[in-house]
Every structure is written in structure tokens, then in C-alpha cells.
Amino acid sequence: xxxxxxxxxxxxxxxRRMVALMVLIPLLLLVVFGYAARFDVSSxxxxxxxxxxxxxxxxxxxxxxxxxxxxxxxxxxxxSDLRTGKYATIVVTGPAGSQPELLVDGADLFDxxxxxxxxxxxxxxxxxxVMYNPKLTTSAxxxxxxxxxxxxxxxxxxTSLGVVRERQSGTLEQLAVMPFRxxxxxxxxxxxxxxxxxxxxxIVVTVGLGVFKVxxxxxxxxxxxxxxxxxxxxxxxxxxxxxxxxxxxxxxxLTMMTLLPQILLSGFVFPVASMAVGVRWIAYLLxxxxxxxxxxxxxxxxxxxxxxxxxxxxxxxxxxxxxxxSLVRFRRDLAPSRAAVPEPEAAP
Amino acid sequence: MSWGVRAVTVRxxxxxxLDGVTLSAPTGTVTAVVGGDGAGKSTLxxxxxxxxxxxxxxxxRPDRRQIGYFPGAAGVYPDLSVAExxxxxxxxxxxRDRQRRARLLAAxxxxxxxxxxxxxxxxxxxxxxxxxxxxxxxxxLLVLDEPSTGVDPVSRAELTWxxxxxxxxxxxxxxxxxxxxxxxxxxxxxxxDRGRVLRSGEPEAVxxxxxxxxxxxxxxxxxxxxWRRGDGWQLWLPPGATAPAPADATPVRPDLEDAVIVxxxxxxAS
Numbered sequence: 001x002x003x004x005x006x007x008x009x010x011x012x013x014x015x016r017r018m019v020a021l022m023v024l025i026p027l028l029l030l031v032v033f034g035y036a037a038r039f040d041v042s043s044x045x046x047x048x049x050x051x052x053x054x055x056x057x058x059x060x061x062x063x064x065x066x067x068x069x070x071x072x073x074x075x076x077x078x079x080s081d082l083r084t085g086k087y088a089t090i091v092v093t094g095p096a097g098s099q100p101e102l103l104v105d106g107a108d109l110f111d112x113x114x115x116x117x118x119x120x121x122x123x124x125x126x127x128x129x130v131m132y133n134p135k136l137t138t139s140a141x142x143x144x145x146x147x148x149x150x151x152x153x154x155x156x157x158x159t160s161l162g163v164v165r166e167r168q169s170g171t172l173e174q175l176a177v178m179p180f181r182x183x184x185x186x187x188x189x190x191x192x193x194x195x196x197x198x199x200x201x202x203i204v205v206t207v208g209l210g211v212f213k214v215x216x217x218x219x220x221x222x223x224x225x226x227x228x229x230x231x232x233x234x235x236x237x238x239x240x241x242x243x244x245x246x247x248x249x250x251x252x253x254l255t256m257m258t259l260l261p262q263i264l265l266s267g268f269v270f271p272v273a274s275m276a277v278g279v280r281w282i283a284y285l286l287x288x289x290x291x292x293x294x295x296x297x298x299x300x301x302x303x304x305x306x307x308x309x310x311x312x313x314x315x316x317x318x319x320x321x322x323x324x325x326s327l328v329r330f331r332r333d334l335a336p337s338r339a340a341v342p343e344p345e346a347a348p
Numbered sequence: 349m350s351w352g353v354r355a356v357t358v359r360x361x362x363x364x365x366l367d368g369v370t371l372s373a374p375t376g377t378v379t380a381v382v383g384g385d386g387a388g389k390s391t392l393x394x395x396x397x398x399x400x401x402x403x404x405x406x407x408x409r410p411d412r413r414q415i416g417y418f419p420g421a422a423g424v425y426p427d428l429s430v431a432e433x434x435x436x437x438x439x440x441x442x443x444r445d446r447q448r449r450a451r452l453l454a455a456x457x458x459x460x461x462x463x464x465x466x467x468x469x470x471x472x473x474x475x476x477x478x479x480x481x482x483x484x485x486x487x488x489l490l491v492l493d494e495p496s497t498g499v500d501p502v503s504r505a506e507l508t509w510x511x512x513x514x515x516x517x518x519x520x521x522x523x524x525x526x527x528x529x530x531x532x533x534x535x536x537x538x539x540x541d542r543g544r545v546l547r548s549g550e551p552e553a554v555x556x557x558x559x560x561x562x563x564x565x566x567x568x569x570x571x572x573x574x575w576r577r578g579d580g581w582q583l584w585l586p587p588g589a590t591a592p593a594p595a596d597a598t599p600v601r602p603d604l605e606d607a608v609i610v611x612x613x614x615x616x617a618s
Contacts, residue, residue: 179413
């Protein structure tokens with residue numbers, strides 16, 4: 001038995017990825033559950049509009065962080081602002097003596113629940129209107145996020161496994177000397193997964209709309225654009241993972257290391273705004289956070305493309321970075337000889 | 349005309365995998381590359397086909413469309429059927445000759461199992477499928493990395509027949525092998541040891557150029573210049589050796605195996 005224990009430790013010592021998985025993941029979970037996993041909301045962003053805006057803003061409970069006061073704006077302008085997702089709630093005031101209305105963004109489930117609870121306990125004389133998800137159903141908020149998780153699964157895991165399988169079976173070496181350009185191999189390997197992920201997305205959206213009655217209020221074009229950009233990131237990460245993995249086990253380990261932080265820190269489960277500042281910055285580096293912003297924005301709020309340019313741009317930037325790195329690594333695997341070996345020529 | 353490499357050196361970090369290796373592969377011939385584990389055989393073949401960049405030296409090879417490469421005990425897709433594997437190679441190389449495809453599959457004994465997954469084939473059949481895929485497009489240069497390792501004698505013979513047939517059709521074949529009897533039947537042989545060329549030329553010439561003599565004895569000689577063979581030991585007596593041969597020593601006509609071992613012993617001694 002002792003011989004097996006010693007052998008196991010020796011193997012483990014050389015499997016750096018497994019050590020990372022065993023050390024980093026518990027550390028990550030500790031950080032996440034310590035600083036990020038908070039359902040309680042201590043602050044929500046708010047805007048106050050209308051003639052009595054300044055007075056109403058001063059009377060709001062401590063939960064509300066008033067970020068903007070627009071005395072000249074009306075309810076329509078408030079709805080337009082709410083649709084951008086920038087504010088969790090907007091107080092609409094009318095002429096003196098009239099009852100203010102509190103517009104709440106139901107797409108942000110925890111914030112909305114905190115707001116309605118705070119208003120009830122403070123007995124504020126306001127009319128509460130929950131927009132986009134009036135019954136505050138969980139599925140309406142989760143389904144747009146689940147689409148993102150699915151795209152990470154298909155994009156990153158399936159792609160990395162597909163490319164690593166080629167390396168493991170020795171056929172990548174053969175592809176490298178076959179009459180293909182590296183970009184042919186790259187696109188040829190990735191395109192099928194891209195198509196499968198696209199079909200998967202369509203199926204999940206259809207099921208979400210049909211079975212879970214999740215609304216789709218925004219532009220399909222914006223949603224498709226966001227999905228394509230997100231797929232671009234996840235597929236590139238998949239190829240990147242495959243380029244540093246020797247076998248499918250390693251590829252799965254690395255994929256899990258990228259997947260877990262995304263699920264926990266992207267705002268899919270825990271609200272990003274409730275996370276400690278240090279952890280929140282990690283969230284801003286995760287592509288799933290931006291996809292969740294886009295899918296919830298488009299599907300639930302009907303946010304226009306102009307309101308989503310930040311997550312769209314971030315996905316493009318992350319995609320370009322991951323794609324560039326993966327291409328460099330992929331080319332190194334596939335075209336090691338072309339730079340220095342002279343052009344084919346007949347020997348004398 | 350011939351393809352090959354000249355004075356090629358490849359380093360993996362501090363380790364020299366190939367040290368000034370030159371190999372010439374004339375068209376219509378089979379060149380066997382032999383050597384022990386870690387001799388540099390696979391690296392040499394990779395350099396030849398363009399899968400590895402040499403640190404120094406030159407490579408002469410045809411256009412990639414005119415190269416057929418079989419990378420060791422792989423090169424086929426286990427989750428594709430025999431026919432699908434061949435389809436892939438045919439599309440990649442634009443080899444549209446259906447008759448050649450049928451002839452090769454029949455010669456490899458694979459014509460009757462087009463729908464069987466490559467992963468479900470025996471080792472020998474898988475190797476033959478890989479060989480068919482590598483030579484489907486009638487390449488000018490066919491490079492095979494140990495195509496017969498782990499293959500039963502009947503399949504080995506069939507593989508050899510396929511390889512010889514390619515050479516007879518004008519292809520330059522370079523093949524690494526662990527079997528010296530196979531190398532002995534090649535047009536020429538290159539003996540590698542720890543990245544260096546120990547011997548090269550026609551197998552017969554390599555044997556004839558063996559320095560000194562080889563004798564056979566039943567008793568184990570107290571020297572490092574002996575190796576087990578058959579019912580006794582072969583003993584190499586270098587030119588000018590002063591130590592007397594054992595009393596029962598009988599001269600033998602050396603073969604390629606003896607020549608390769610003597611070359612390695614000679615290098616170690618020097």
C-alpha cells in the first residue's frame with residue numbers, strides 16, 4: 001500500500017494542473033463564498049426624476065444610492081434610462097402632493113427584491129412598479145444566463161477536447177504536414193463547434209421562451225451579435241486550452257478552471273454589485289459577465305444596442321485577445337517548419 | 349533525383365536530437381532508418397516532412413501535396429470508418445482516382461471492411477489503413493515512421509509489399525523500422541545512434557564495411573564487446589585486437605544486426 005501512496009504523490013507532484021485544481025479551486029471557492037457569494041444587497045443604484053426629484057432623493061432610505069437627479073425628465077425618459085440597465089430603480093416624481101412612482105428593474109432579481117422589501121418596511125408612500133419581470137420569477141433571470149453557460153460548455157470544452165483529441169491520436173502532427181494552411185485547419189476544426197453552439201443557442205432560447213415563458217423584448221440582431229461575440233471568445237479559449245493540453249483530461253481540468261469562476265463570479269448567480277471590490281474586478285475580466293449583461297438586457301429589458309455597447313465592446317476585446325493568443329499557439333503547433341526551411345527544391 | 353536532408357542538427361533544449369545528419373532518398377528506392385530508442389529516427393523523419401524545423405542544415409523535399417506521411421502508430425481517426433478515413437485523405441490531397449483507392453484498399457486487405465471504425469481495427473489493419481492514406485495520392489516522397497512496429501508477421505509482409513510497390517512506381521520511400529531484417533531488404537540503410545549517423549549506404553556495403561571480425565562463442569566472454577545471439581554470444585574483435593578469442597570461437601558471416609551493434613560499440617569505445 002505504501003508503494004502506491006508514494007507512487008501517487010510522485011505522479012501528483014508532476015501533474016501541475018491537478019495540483020492547481022486541488023489548490024486554486026478551494027482557494028477560489030473560499031474567496032467567492034467569503035466575498036462574492038452574497039444574496040443580500042446593501043446598495044442599489046437609483047435615479048430620481050421629475051419636479052420633486054431633489055426632495056424625493058433626500059428622503060430615500062440608505063439602501064438607495066442616488067447616482068443621478070433629473071428634475072426635468074419625465075416617466076418616459078425614466079423608462080428609457082431603466083431599459084439601459086444602468087440603474088436598478090428610478091423614482092418618478094410628479095407635481096407637489098402627487099404620489100411618486102418607483103420603477104424597479106425586475107431583470108436584476110436580488111436588487112428588485114431588496115428594493116421592494118425596503119420600500120415595504122419603510123412604508124414609503126410610493127407606487128412600486130416592477131418592470132420586465134413583474135412577478136420576479138427566477139427562471140426569467142436564469143435562462144438568459146444559462147444560455148451563456150451552455151455556450152461556454154460547447155464553445156470551450158467541446159472545442160478544446162476536439163483539438164486535443166487530434167493531438168492525442170497523433171493526427172495533428174499529420175495535419176501539420178498535409179497540404180492545409182494553418183488557418184484552414186483552425187477554421188476547419190472550430191467551425192463545426194461554432195455551428196453546433198449556434199444551434200444549441202437557438203434551441204435553448206426557444207425552450208426558454210416556450211416552456212419558461214421568458215420574454216424576448218429586444219432586438220434579435222443585438223442578441224445574435226452578442227452571442228456571436230461571446231462564442232468567438234469561448235471558442236478561442238477552447239483552442240487556447242487545447243494548445244497547452246497534452247490530453248483530454250488536462251483539457252477538461254483547464255476548462256473547469258475557467259468555467260467555475262465564470263459561473264460563480266459573472267453575476268449569473270450572485271449580483272456583481274454585491275461582491276467585494278477586489279472580487280468584482282475578477283468578474284470584469286470574465287466574458288460570461290458581459291454575455292449575461294447582454295442577454296438579460298435584450299431579452300428582459302429590451303435594451304437597445306446603444307445601451308449595450310460596453311459589454312459588446314468588452315466581448316470583442318476579450319475575443320481578440322483570446323483569439324490572437326490561440327492563433328499564435330495553434331500556428332506554433334502546426335507550422336513549425338515553414339519559417340526556416342528553404343522552399344522545396346530538388347537535390348542535385 | 350533524390351530528396352533528403354543535409355547536415356541537419358536539431359536540439360531540444362540542451363539535448364542534441366540530431367547532430368549533423370545527412371540523408372539522401374533517391375526516387376524509386378526504399379531507405380530504412382534504424383537505431384535504438386531515442387536515436388533520433390522520428391525527429392529525422394519529422395524534419396524531412398516539414399513537421400519540425402532544424403536548427404541548422406538544409407532540407408530538400410517536394411511540395412507538401414507530394415508528400416505522404418505516416419506518423420508512427422497513429423495517423424488514422426479512430427472514430428471514423430475505414431472509408432471515411434480514406435475519404436478525408438482523398439479530399440485533403442485531391443486524390444480522385446477511385447480505381448487506385450480500390451486497388452490499395454484491396455491490397456491492404458481492407459476492401460471488405462469499409463464501414464468498420466478505424467478504432468475497431470486490429471493494430472496491423474490500422475497501420476495498413478494509415479499507409480493507404482499516406483500513399484493514396486501517389487506522393488513523390490513517402491515517409492513512414494515505424495509502420496510495422498507491433499504488427500503480426502503476415503501484416504508486416506503485406507505492409508512491406510505495399511511499400512515496395514510504391515517505390516517501384518517511382519516514389520522515394522523513407523521508413524524507420526525497429527526490425528533489422530526489414531532494413532536489410534531496403535535499398536539503403538541509415539544507422540542512427542544518439543542523433544548521429546553511424547553508418548549509411550546499401551545494407552550489404554554496411555555489413556561488408558564492418559571493421560575487424562565477428563566470432564560466435566558458447567561461453568560468455570568477459571568483455572563489453574559481446575552480445576547475446578542465438579544459442580551463444582557474438583564477439584567483436586576490432587582490427588588490431590590483441591586479446592585472444594575464446595577457444596570455441598567460430599568465425600561468422602556478419603549480418604546487418606551485427607554491423608549495427610558493432611557500429612554502436614565502436615562509437616562507445618571511441
